[in-house]
Amino acid sequence: MTDRRRPLEFGYFPVPNAADTDLLSRVQHAEQLGYDLVGIQDHPYQRRFLDTFVLLPWLAAGTERIRFFPDVTHLPLRPPAMLAKAVASIDVLSGGRIELGIGSGGFEDASQAMGATPRTPPQSLAALEEAIAILRRFWATPEKGIHHDGAHYQLAGVKAGPPPAHDVDIWVGGGGPMMLRLVARLADGWIPPSVRSLARDGLLAKQRELDQAATDAGRDPSMIRRIVNINGRVTDGPFEDWFKGPEDHWIEELAGLAAEGFDTFVLWPDDDTDEQLVAFAHIADRLRADVVAARTA
8 A cells, every 4th residue: 555645636528519508607617516627638630629729718718727638738739939938828827726637649630631740650759758857847948049959849049938927837647668668757747547448457557667767867756747547427326337336436446546646536437427526526435535644643
């Protein structure tokens, strides 16, 4: 059992459908219910979706406390200097309420149809590593010329700014061995493939792989936040499947993940309704109380 002492946080993952006229009201409801985070997926090539980096500041403007992150940024269509500018701008406008989730990209045909540069998987990983370096320099070096002559990105004395309102975390999404080693070396947090993609044993195996990679890189594994997107449905009936069942089933499973070191749980509801938001908020309150009691004991 692992007790990493990081406070648990709970989030909401709404689908950014342009036809959804209730999106803002559900995010506002999540804030009222005590949610900590909202994650917005980034698929610019999806014709039914709003652009993530237009939607994020709009949602932030309609809320006061809740934090946001792209879950995760599609790097091949977001050049890192412009991405750094956008994130810093949203952070300033929202009063320090954005973190950056980022990945190396996927859906290559759709992405390239929008102008993304074709890359092999190793090239995509190398581009992500370059991008992280650029992002950190951009946020830490306001008003100074930044030069970068890399294999995938070039900057010729760009003047960075404005600086973000707080130290923005970089949470990297992915689960392959090379990606986990990159997370272990460079990231503030890890977003594994969603529960829809992984069974519990697979998720925990990747967690152990990340811990070992962090140790090998000379980092304390507990310094890396663990953010997991939970696909499922809270029901009144009996247990059906992993994260498809009553509140007690959710409490048991989430407590098990928390004991293994996961600290941030983002609800991706099968039924995106206020009822599901309320049910998960109740689960979050119970789990927070249980964890505090266990740690106190």
